[in-house]
Amino acid sequence: xxxxxxxxxxxxxAFELWAFLxxxxxxxIGVVAGALPGISFVNAMAMALPFTxxxxxxxxxxxxxxxxxxxxxxxxxxxILINVPGTPASLPATWxxxxxxxxxxxxxxxxxxxxxxxxxxxxxxxxxxxxxxxxASFALKFSQPEFFAATVLGLVSVIAIAKDQPVITMVSLLLxxxxxxxxxxxxxxxxxxxxxxxxxESGIRFVVVMIGLFAIGxxxxxxATNRDLRPKKADGKAVGARLKDILYVKGAILRGTxxxxxxxxxxxxxxxxxxxxxxxxxxxxxxxxxxxxxxxEEGLAAPEAAKNATTGxxxxxxxxxxxxGSAATAIMLAAMMLQGVNPGPLLFIMDPSxxxxxxxxxxxxNVLMIGAGIGVAQMFSTLMRxxxxxxxxxxxxxxxxxAYGVRNNIFDVYVCLAFGVLGWGMKRVGFxxxxxxxxxxxxxxxxxxxxxxxxxxxxxxxxxxTRPISATILCLALVFxxxxxxxxxxxxxxxxxx
Amino acid sequence: MKSIIGKVTLCATALLGTMxxxxxxxxxxxxxxxxxxxxxxxxxxxADLMGRTMAQLMEESLGVAxxxxxxxxxxxxxxxxxxxxxxADGYTIGTLISLTVASWASGLGDNKPEDFRVISVxxxxxxxxxxxxxxxxxxxxxxxxxxKANPGAITVATSGYxxxxxVTLKLLSNAGIQMENVPFQAPAERYASxxxxxTSAIYEEPGDVAQFIAAGQLAPVxxxxxxxxxxxxxxxTSAELGIDISGLDNYRSIAVAAGTSDEIVAKLEAxxxxxxxxxxxxxxxxxxxxxxxxxTGDAAQAMVSDFRDLIAAQLAN
Numbered sequence: 001x002x003x004x005x006x007x008x009x010x011x012x013x014a015f016e017l018w019a020f021l022x023x024x025x026x027x028x029i030g031v032v033a034g035a036l037p038g039i040s041f042v043n044a045m046a047m048a049l050p051f052t053x054x055x056x057x058x059x060x061x062x063x064x065x066x067x068x069x070x071x072x073x074x075x076x077x078x079x080i081l082i083n084v085p086g087t088p089a090s091l092p093a094t095w096x097x098x099x100x101x102x103x104x105x106x107x108x109x110x111x112x113x114x115x116x117x118x119x120x121x122x123x124x125x126x127x128x129x130x131x132x133x134x135x136a137s138f139a140l141k142f143s144q145p146e147f148f149a150a151t152v153l154g155l156v157s158v159i160a161i162a163k164d165q166p167v168i169t170m171v172s173l174l175l176x177x178x179x180x181x182x183x184x185x186x187x188x189x190x191x192x193x194x195x196x197x198x199x200x201e202s203g204i205r206f207v208v209v210m211i212g213l214f215a216i217g218x219x220x221x222x223x224a225t226n227r228d229l230r231p232k233k234a235d236g237k238a239v240g241a242r243l244k245d246i247l248y249v250k251g252a253i254l255r256g257t258x259x260x261x262x263x264x265x266x267x268x269x270x271x272x273x274x275x276x277x278x279x280x281x282x283x284x285x286x287x288x289x290x291x292x293x294x295x296x297e298e299g300l301a302a303p304e305a306a307k308n309a310t311t312g313x314x315x316x317x318x319x320x321x322x323x324x325g326s327a328a329t330a331i332m333l334a335a336m337m338l339q340g341v342n343p344g345p346l347l348f349i350m351d352p353s354x355x356x357x358x359x360x361x362x363x364x365x366n367v368l369m370i371g372a373g374i375g376v377a378q379m380f381s382t383l384m385r386x387x388x389x390x391x392x393x394x395x396x397x398x399x400x401x402x403a404y405g406v407r408n409n410i411f412d413v414y415v416c417l418a419f420g421v422l423g424w425g426m427k428r429v430g431f432x433x434x435x436x437x438x439x440x441x442x443x444x445x446x447x448x449x450x451x452x453x454x455x456x457x458x459x460x461x462x463x464x465x466t467r468p469i470s471a472t473i474l475c476l477a478l479v480f481x482x483x484x485x486x487x488x489x490x491x492x493x494x495x496x497x498x
Numbered sequence: 499m500k501s502i503i504g505k506v507t508l509c510a511t512a513l514l515g516t517m518x519x520x521x522x523x524x525x526x527x528x529x530x531x532x533x534x535x536x537x538x539x540x541x542x543x544x545a546d547l548m549g550r551t552m553a554q555l556m557e558e559s560l561g562v563a564x565x566x567x568x569x570x571x572x573x574x575x576x577x578x579x580x581x582x583x584x585x586a587d588g589y590t591i592g593t594l595i596s597l598t599v600a601s602w603a604s605g606l607g608d609n610k611p612e613d614f615r616v617i618s619v620x621x622x623x624x625x626x627x628x629x630x631x632x633x634x635x636x637x638x639x640x641x642x643x644x645x646k647a648n649p650g651a652i653t654v655a656t657s658g659y660x661x662x663x664x665v666t667l668k669l670l671s672n673a674g675i676q677m678e679n680v681p682f683q684a685p686a687e688r689y690a691s692x693x694x695x696x697t698s699a700i701y702e703e704p705g706d707v708a709q710f711i712a713a714g715q716l717a718p719v720x721x722x723x724x725x726x727x728x729x730x731x732x733x734x735t736s737a738e739l740g741i742d743i744s745g746l747d748n749y750r751s752i753a754v755a756a757g758t759s760d761e762i763v764a765k766l767e768a769x770x771x772x773x774x775x776x777x778x779x780x781x782x783x784x785x786x787x788x789x790x791x792x793x794t795g796d797a798a799q800a801m802v803s804d805f806r807d808l809i810a811a812q813l814a815n
Binding site (some may be wrong): 049050053139141183184187198321330331342455456458 | 548695
């Protein structure tokens with residue numbers, strides 16, 4: 001049977017009442033969980049795992065797939081409305097999305113975000129359905145040096161966030177990398193900066209740092225400044241974005257989608273690096289790049305498209321190779337194996353109808369997401385009318401639960417609260433906290449890939465430059481640095497000459 | 499909104515589950531509330547599948563819910579620290595696997611064999627060297643000969659330094675077969691690397707790479723055990739090839755904190771025995787090539803402390 005026929009069968013199966021309801025339920029859980037500060041879609045999927053025991057294998061994948069797709073978008077709702085990213089991948093949505101809310105354009109920002117996310121997710125799901133096989137072998141070409149290069153590109157993109165304070169941004173980033181080194185080192189089992197505290201040996205999780213800096217820090221700031229969250233009325237744009245707004249950012253959406261699809265394929269990367277790299281590249285490409293961070297539509301659309309474009313792409317290595325590319329797909333792998341299903345090349349031969357039902361479900365979920373996203377966003381903008389003090393209490397409770405839920409450890413709650421105080425302080429003095437979070441996320445990855453690359457090449461560091469894909473990505477990173485430093489270097493050069 | 503409430507309730511249950519309740523329930527009416535099972539690794543791995551399958555099966559015989567929580571980190575030591583420091587009342591049980599025991603030998607964590615009481619060792623499997631079927635060396639002889647002629651040219655994907663993987667490679671190196679240890683922390687990356695042709699071989703137990711063996715992407719070439727594996731009768735043991743390496747099997751057990759009363763341990767042991775006798779468990783262990791006759795009591799305890807000493811002795815060499 002051809003792929004198209006199989007996909008047709010998949011659609012029929014996915015549109016059966018129970019299957020369809022499962023997708024919708026998963027999607028709603030995902031959007032709500034993603035939007036709640038402190039609870040990420042990975043938490044939600046882990047919590048949903050026991051419920052899949054009673055389901056059929058296909059149904060359990062539809063459920064988790066729905067949560068995944070919805071959750072990756074959901075984080076942007078709170079990022080745009082209250083400057084608190086619901087999940088790490090929504091971090092870039094705070095940079096240009098929240099400024100739009102401050103201008104009274106919350107609805108427009110949300111519409112652009114949901115359209116971009118759905119487009120990215122849909123393209124990615126179609127790619128999953130039709131190009132799984134060739135892309136799977138492409139993903140295998142990536143080894144540790146390539147992962148390292150991609151991570152370096154992610155770190156370098158942080159320069160793009162630096163508006164006019166590159167030095168402070170770098171300090172913040174390096175601080176994050178230092179925090180990321182806490183705990184047992186990934187290769188040699190040596191404990192670092194653990195000060196003899198057993199809990200410190202397991203390291204400081206980036207989710208905990210993020211919840212602390214953004215959710216708790218933001219809430220303390222909210223209470224301290226007695227800000228009013230109520231949406232500004234009468235801005236004349238209550239209908240949300242018009243078609244021409246969407247068409248205006250179509251370039252950004254397409255670029256973001258392309259980047260997200262590529263990054264998602266790489267096992268180990270995922271939505272967060274995808275979104276950050278897309279933001280960095282968009283800043284360089286866009287005509288209004290220098291204004292990024294002040295509520296520019298392209299700066300919102302590109303990372304939104306990219307992060308949802310990683311969802312379908314990340315399922316390519318999972319379904320075709322049995323290799324999960326991210327925490328979310330690792331949970332899906334667990335669900336499949338608990339059902340006695342082994343993903344991998346054989347799954348396509350043994351049970352193609354299941355595979356194509358999952359493909360169809362991913363496509364349906366992304367289309368339905370527009371409705372679910374706008375619906376939940378409405379609910380959340382109603383929440384904005386509640387007094388800040390009540391909202392703050394809820395966010396803190398959810399943050400504490402979220403920090404605890406990362407690995408069911410009370411120590412993480414203390415770390416989270418400590419970073420909350422730090423985050424508030426940083427906000428007060430205007431020290432950027434986003435680079436710090438990215439340092440905590442990407443630093444340990446870069447270290448692990450770097451060390452394993454060396455171990456696999458007899459400690460020969462030229463391996464990063466002699467492998468074509470790795471060399472290309474590193475060159476891209478270099479171009480990126482030069483490009484973003486170009487204006488500064490130019491003035492320096494001109495000053496020299498005169 | 500229902501879903502939020504559901505999640506919050508779930509979280510609250512998990513919170514309560516780990517809290518120490520004042521006063522200890524009498525051992526006679528144990529268990530009269532949910533028993534938490536700590537899986538000491540993240541979701542999706544071998545320990546997780548074992549823990550979750552076991553929890554499901556033990557619920558039936560214990561008659562209470564057994565919520566599973568993944569407390570990963572530090573080679574399983576983060577979860578074990580939690581198991582050790584929770585009250586020894588049988589309401590927290592956990593997974594204890596050989597990888598974590600090996601990590602103690604290399605100085606990781608502050609847990610000791612004496613801190614735990616092993617209820618039952620339920621899974622065990624020898625490890626193999628697997629090569630990608632697309633690679634140049636398709637037999638152990640070819641692989642070893644090449645390694646002897648070109649020391650360090652063969653790379654082996656492993657789970658880390660200071661593990662039984664590392665010890666096996668060290669023993670091979672002592673016998674003149676020097677292969678490079680390439681540690682991959684993430685299992686997915688470890689499996690992808692030989693299949694993608696980035697490493698020459700992988701050291702793994704067959705259950706973890708079953709789907710790659712079935713798909714014809716990886717092929718076993720040598721087993722590190724006293725006898726050939728019944729599922730892979732054509733694969734020679736290392737002893738047949740002149741290097742006797744055994745006793746480094748990867749095992750998984752269910753344990754509680756030391757100091758748990760004998761009555762509770764007996765009840766848990768009975769529940770585990772009922773679980774492992776079930777058809778569901780037999781199907782599960784057969785699929786992962788890890789079926790063994792469960793080891794309990796002092797023998798199980800000795801298995802853990804002997805293994806720690808064995809690895810420590812080998813690493814000191």
